Amino acid sequence: MTTMQNGVFEMETTGTLMKKGFIALQETYTVEEAITHLRQNVQGKTNIHYLYIVSPEYRLIGVLSIRELLGAHGEKNVTDIMIKDIVAFPTDMDQEEAAQIFRSEDLVSIPVVNCTQQLLGIIHVEDILDVVWQEADEDIEKLLASGKEINFHTNPIVAAWRRLPWLILLLFIGLISGGIIERFEATLEAVVALAFFMPMIAGMTGNTGTQSLAVVVRGLVSEDLTMKSAARLLFREFIVGIIIGITCAIVIAIIAFIWRGSLVLGLVVGSSLLATLIIGTLAGTIIPLLLYKFKADPAIASGPLITTINDILSLLIYFGIATMFISKLM
Template sequence: MDKLKTDRKRNEYKKQIVDYLVSRNLRGFRETFLELHPTDQVELFHEIERSLQKQVLLFLSPAEFADLFEGLELEDQLTVFEGLSYQYAVSMFNTMSADDVADFLAEIDTDRSQDILSSMDLEEAKRVEELMAYAPKTAGAIMTKEFVRLSVESTAKDVIAELRETAPDAETIYYLYVIDQQQRLAGVVSLRDLIISTPEMTVEDIMSTQVVSVNEDEDQEDVARLIKEYDFLAVPVVTPDKRLVGIITVDDVIDVLEEETTEDFDEFSASRGATDLSLTAYTAAKKRAPWLIILMFFGLVTANIIGIFENTLEQVVLLAAFMPLIMGTAGNTGTQSLAVAVRGLATGSFERGGVWKTVKRELGTGVMLGVICMLVLMAIIYTFYDNDFTLAFIVGFSLFAALSVAAVIGATVPIIINKFKIDPAVASGPFITTFNDIISLMIYFSIATSLLDRL
């Protein structure tokens, strides 16, 4: 019910704002639109017609539109950017967070980005260029340089007075970082500790010197894991000599987690870069084709295995009926173990519990699943196939062995890949499934061939 009320109210706001835009009612538009939450502003801007979007630009200053622009998806940002005047765009970038500007300029033509940087405020342009110099997906690339620095000599009263001036431009003020004369990270002061301190207390008396920080070259996924583990709102970024160069906030980490999850999902489905619904059919097909061709060659290996055991199949054609069952079940079991292993690597739980503990657990799981499936399948085959115990044993025991091996393969392959500093998600579901198909067929036909004289 509350959601219906919220949606109804938002629709009323949208209709009202659209009416203001159509009638060129500047005052009415600004009073209504600027009261909305930035997220609602972005959603409304995305829903209205392109002609009305241009009208929004006329009614908002570059600084006001900057908040809206930051909330747009990259594709929408690029579209809107093409419609901005050069001076309007430069003014807008001057008021945006340096990390958001750096992210956007990295996506456009180098000459255009350099032209914009040369027209921006020198100090702001310098911050952006420093961020753009970092390698992608590192702590330096996702950090922000808008944060509050404190010196150890400042008093609580001085800091609070300073916050009144600097807080509006800072990414967050819940953590205030203390630096020494060499710009090295010396401590951290929480806003709570600052407020409850007496005005005369110095920062040195208030601050905590046990500061958790990340190196500027650290992988963004490791940073996200650290912030999640410590429940931080922000974490400082330092150089190898401990100079404080920026901070990473929890909202940046959420973006990282979404990006990494999408990337892992792409790897799992063997469709890297092709899951974006905005892609054209041609582009999606072009990205998926290489993976399908590779898997097709793996499929040829499966076909060759069947050819090797052709004589066994000719003598007992009924064996072919159970091939899909054994291959499919083994593939599913391997994919389940793969998910466990990749998640363990991503969350760092392997480091706490040990790799072999997880592998042994998956082996035990595979064995128990194999026993259960073997007994059920043997009972079904024995009942419906003329009480043929030998056939039931061949299929059932093959399934047991295939599931046991598949669980181990699904757990160990991503661990081995991770040792070579490759994303473990590359050991994707389709690859693990195809590999387990090959192994399960080898097990099935080997057992069947050895017991062929009893069928």
């Protein structure tokens, strides 16, 4: 949707961000006339860096920087020296997307036009600076599931209230891992030493998952996602998972063998870590990609959520493998 009935624009769009303080020049002006007009109208307006040339119907037809106007010959017409290839925003563009365009276009301000190209306002790069800051804060809040808008001055009851929903949700998801261990109670009772490696395997699976998550979430800020690029990314992360998995598996297999004196235990722990690291890496990639695909914000796949899901996956794999080799472990 572009505008609502009452003329109010959607939150966090170019329509709400734009400001009115621009100077428009009629297309009939000469450079000299334009400078005179500028000198008469510039008072009280901050941030005048570009001048917008409009048709009688107020359609935006060109743009001129003050610099270009001042450097031009006085008798020329403004339409002779204006830039016709204009970068302009619609009113309903997401502010993060607008920030991307500011980044690539290297402009101080960009005009906002309606569907008939009429000039409505301009957005300044200073306002975009706040947007970039705010979006980065929001990404971090979501990635670390820290709850909205908690700063140094938030009072403790409000801060706790904002943090609790995620924690309660994660508490219940975390209980699933308890249910999994219960199903493998016999295995664990037979070889209590399996418990020693539980936190490490679950933790490592969570760690590699959050690493992948960070790559995906920040990548999506500046990249278009196609089926092809998603498939390529997923394949890349799969290979990364294998390399990381083999390296860590060898390290832990040797440590487990030396520590507990059991080659089978070393192999069970090592092969479990290999499998969980590959799956954890893929989960940390697929979950935010799916959220993005279904128009949800990929950053709600927070580190804690990925960690908790990977906890569950890793316990299933670890105890599954251990149970297969239980006769050799005892």
